Amino acid sequence: MAGEIWVLVEQWRGRISDITYEVLALGREVAEALAGSLQAVVLGPGAGESIFSLGAADGALMVEHSALAEPVPEVYALALAQIIPQRQPQALLIPQTNVTMELGPLLAARLAVPFLNSCRDVQVTDGRPVARCILYGGKVEASVTPQSAPAVFGILPGVRPPEQGRVERAPAVRALSVDLPTEFPLRFRGYTELEAGDVDITRENVLVAVGRGIQRPENVALAEELAAALGGAVCGSRPVIDQRWLPPSRQVGTSGMIVKPQLYLALGISGAPEHAQGMKEAALIVAINTDPRAPIFDIAHYGVVGDLLEIVPAMTTRVKQGKQAA
Amino acid sequence: MLNILVLVKLVPDTVEELEIAPDGRSLDPASVRLILSERDEHALEQGLLLKERYGGTLTVIALDVPEVDDVLFTALAKGADRAVKITGMEPGPSTWTAAGLAARTLAAGPGLLPADLILTGVQAIDDLDGQAGPILARLLELPYVGITCRVEVDPGARSAVVVREYVGGVTGTFEVSLPVVLGVQSAEKPPRYVPVAKVRAAMKSQRLESVPASGESAVMRVEILQLMKPEATGRAVMLDGAPEEVAAQLCDVLAARGLL
Ligand SMILES: Cc1cc2nc3c(=O)[nH]c(=O)nc-3n(C[C@H](O)[C@H](O)[C@H](O)COP(=O)(O)OP(=O)(O)OC[C@H]3O[C@@H](n4cnc5c(N)ncnc54)[C@H](O)[C@@H]3O)c2cc1C
Ligand SMILES: Nc1ncnc2c1ncn2[C@@H]1O[C@H](COP(=O)(O)O)[C@@H](O)[C@H]1O
Numbered sequence: 011m012a013g014e015i016w017v018l019v020e021q022w023r024g025r026i027s028d029i030t031y032e033v034l035a036l037g038r039e040v041a042e043a044l045a046g047s048l049q050a051v052v053l054g055p056g057a058g059e060s061i062f063s064l065g066a067a068d069g070a071l072m073v074e075h076s077a078l079a080e081p082v083p084e085v086y087a088l089a090l091a092q093i094i095p096q097r098q099p100q101a102l103l104i105p106q107t108n109v110t111m112e113l114g115p116l117l118a119a120r121l122a123v124p125f126l127n128s129c130r131d132v133q134v135t136d137g138r139p140v141a142r143c144i145l146y147g148g149k150v151e152a153s154v155t156p157q158s159a160p161a162v163f164g165i166l167p168g169v170r171p172p173e174q175g176r177v178e179r180a181p182a183v184r185a186l187s188v189d190l191p192t193e194f195p196l197r198f199r200g201y202t203e204l205e206a207g208d209v210d211i212t213r214e215n216v217l218v219a220v221g222r223g224i225q226r227p228e229n230v231a232l233a234e235e236l237a238a239a240l241g242g243a244v245c246g247s248r249p250v251i252d253q254r255w256l257p258p259s260r261q262v263g264t265s266g267m268i269v270k271p272q273l274y275l276a277l278g279i280s281g282a283p284e285h286a287q288g289m290k291e292a293a294l295i296v297a298i299n300t301d302p303r304a305p306i307f308d309i310a311h312y313g314v315v316g317d318l319l320e321i322v323p324a325m326t327t328r329v330k331q332g333k334q335a336a
Numbered sequence: 337m338l339n340i341l342v343l344v345k346l347v348p349d350t351v352e353e354l355e356i357a358p359d360g361r362s363l364d365p366a367s368v369r370l371i372l373s374e375r376d377e378h379a380l381e382q383g384l385l386l387k388e389r390y391g392g393t394l395t396v397i398a399l400d401v402p403e404v405d406d407v408l409f410t411a412l413a414k415g416a417d418r419a420v421k422i423t424g425m426e427p428g429p430s431t432w433t434a435a436g437l438a439a440r441t442l443a444a445g446p447g448l449l450p451a452d453l454i455l456t457g458v459q460a461i462d463d464l465d466g467q468a469g470p471i472l473a474r475l476l477e478l479p480y481v482g483i484t485c486r487v488e489v490d491p492g493a494r495s496a497v498v499v500r501e502y503v504g505g506v507t508g509t510f511e512v513s514l515p516v517v518l519g520v521q522s523a524e525k526p527p528r529y530v531p532v533a534k535v536r537a538a539m540k541s542q543r544l545e546s547v548p549a550s551g552e553s554a555v556m557r558v559e560i561l562q563l564m565k566p567e568a569t570g571r572a573v574m575l576d577g578a579p580e581e582v583a584a585q586l587c588d589v590l591a592a593r594g595l596l
Contacts, residue, residue: 022503080508084479108503111458112482112519115466119435119474124557125466140561147350147461150363153561154464195479197511199497204505216595240595252378253526258505265483265501265521273595280350294593296586297572303353305566312589313572314582324583332587332596 013100013159015041017067018090018113019052019060020105022081026060028172029105033165034066035175036132037103041068043134046100050181053089054078065179071097072183077190080198081109085190087116092188094121099160101139103132106164107287108264114164124156127164128283139163147282148305167287207259209243216242216273219262219289222249223278223299223318230255232322233277239329245269247285263288277318281306298322338392338452338489342383343438343472344411346370346401347462356563362428363563370403372410375457381523382487383455384415390489393417395448397441399425399434405544406535413530413538418545420445425549431463432557435471437549442476445547451515453489453496458482458519465558473517481510482519489514 017037020027034050041048050067052060055078061070073093077085090113094102102117104110106128118125129141130151140155141163211217218237224230230244237244244260251261262269264284274292279285281297281304289295290309297310298318307313314321348354348368355367380396387394395418396411398404408419422441429437442448454476456469473480485507486499494514499507501521575585590596 081502082510083482108483108501112467112470112480115470116474116480118466118557119471122557126558127463127466143464144566145462145464145563146348146354148566149350149354150356150563151566152464152563155559155561157557157559195513195516196481199509199511201502202499202507202509204507240590248522249374252522261505264503266505268504272593273590294589294595296589303565307572307574308566310572312586313574314586315574315576316579316582320579321582321586324579325586328580328583328587329590329596332591 013044013046014049014097015044015046016049016051016071016099016102018102018104018110019050019064020107020110021054021060022109026063027105027107029107029167031063031066031172031175032167032170033103033105033175034064035170036165038066038175040101040103040132040134040139044100044137044139049099051090051102053086061180061183063176063178064181065177066175067181069182069184072185073188074185075188075190077192082194082196082198083110083112083116084196085194087113087120088190089188090117091120093186094160096186102160102162103165104162106166114162118162124158124161125164126154126156126161129163129165131169132163132165144283147280149303166283168290204259207257209259211243211245211260211262212267212269214243214269215271216240217245217269217271218242218275218277219245219247219279220250220256220277221247221279224250224255225278227253227255229319232319232326236275236322236326236329239326239333240273242271242273247279276306276310277322279306280304281309338386338390338491339450340383340387340392340394340453340455341442341448341451342376342380342394342396342416342455343468344376344380344396344398344407345373345434345457345460345468346398346403346407347373347460350461356565360562361560370401372407373457373460375459375520377527378523379455379457379520380411380414380416381525381527382520383453384528385524386453386487386489387415390491392452395420397422397438399429399437400546401427408544409538409542410530410535412542413534414528420448420545420547422549423546431466431468432471435468435475436551438468439472439475440551441547441549444550445545453487453515454478454517456517456519458484458521464560467519469517469519476517478515478517479512480517480519481512483521484518485522486524487518
């Protein structure tokens, strides 16, 4: 059956996110393997303005409604739950970000359809889409297939290069209508920007990043010393921020900051996708981790299996000596 | 007085080396040590903070799996009023099954519903087929907000203001009527620590309630073909040696790039 493959266009504050193009590139492959057409699904008022880079898709399905002005997952899920039965796509690929987090499960629960989470790839085998999903923080992977169609897939960042899915051409547009209530039990009240911290980690050339492997708040000083010697700043992964060992302005990752420094030194960070999304574009990534199987080594350029508590002070000493000699 | 329910789940500790069972589709139970999911520590803490601020009762609910008693007694020692385990289900249920069981247990367990707030961790690391919170919310026909990092309740108005994380440090604020299901990302404070002596005391003075699992188990809807260890793509150039040697090599790498 030549059905449709849908890709949800993820937008954040009026801009289409890179991951949308990555997922469009994946969707193109899946659609071809299933001899279906690729449709980009655009939700929101003024949806039409954003379609000019969606040429990787054969068509754009446009749902314009004032209730879709902000990405409120409950409302988005309701809109998708109305249009899916209208056209019965084979698959809906949702770029998996903080914006879309609850969409897949809410939708799957509403429609009683399969939902496959944390997919790092989808390939077609014997006419069925088979996803590779990551489990246990990247320690295990599963190949999984939905037992019925339509199926919803949450796709992790990095499935394909975004350039592959960014095609400057407007696809053929079809408007779909939805009937959304004006009152929801959930009312969006506005965004709040993060209070600026003492340093803006998105502007630093050198970042020394600490994860749970730093173990104790006192040890953060080791990273501070190295950062000072290198002329950079310290940032961290979520558990370190959650413990309040560093302020929220220093968090790197999906919920935190996206950084692209010249050097990212990852100390005791496992490399979970939510963290990797915030730092994988750094020019040079060096990881120090006691676990040789830590996923961070897959995105690092240089890696050391070892104890950061021993290596970091040794590095600081070296860097300082080098500076004195010069 | 708020009625707060916190659903918690035990997940394999990834500090252990997880091994795949001979069937190729599940984990070898011998390699698995179960611990409370990190996000659930935050859900419990958020629940305790709300109880302390507005008054009420807090009940923790978990499926009966190995180590669950320790987790539930720890929650009681931290300040939960009741601890309920759902007993008699098949091991390793899917998220759908777990959410279905939880929904039915809430209805069957004495004094659990109506609840004002049902808290879950936003996502557990063993995820595959979904997140229990949104599924549970749909089954109970309640609103759901995920990735929360702050909750304020207006008990008189039966509403709450919930802060949800978006991207780049930006948060969104929602007003929602109670009851609501929340997927907690971070509590407003780091989860509290409770000394072992207090947990032991809870084991002596308090008891766990059991509610038998009931009803049909939900369909899995997805088929696991195979579990595997990810192939190391091995992009990193690995350096080794004593700490000083490694430090020297790393400094050479940085110097070569003009970073020193
Ligand atoms: C919706 C959502 C949003 C999220 N947003 C973010 C985000 O913005 N940023 C973020 O970082 N995370 C985020 N997370 C959390 C993410 O999934 C991971 O839990 C987190 O990144 C793990 O942090 P970590 O690597 O520091 O800790 P862990 O995964 O616990 O890793 C610690 C590492 O330290 C190593 N280690 C231990 N001791 C030592 C030592 N002495 N020397 C060297 N290495 C050592 C261990 O081997 C391990 O690999 C989010 C999660 C969700 C669900
Ligand atoms: N078996 C379960 N028993 C109790 N709570 C659960 C169970 N499964 C999931 N939850 C709750 O839902 C959250 C998200 O889990 P998951 O859907 O596995 O990502 C968990 O952190 C728990 O709060």
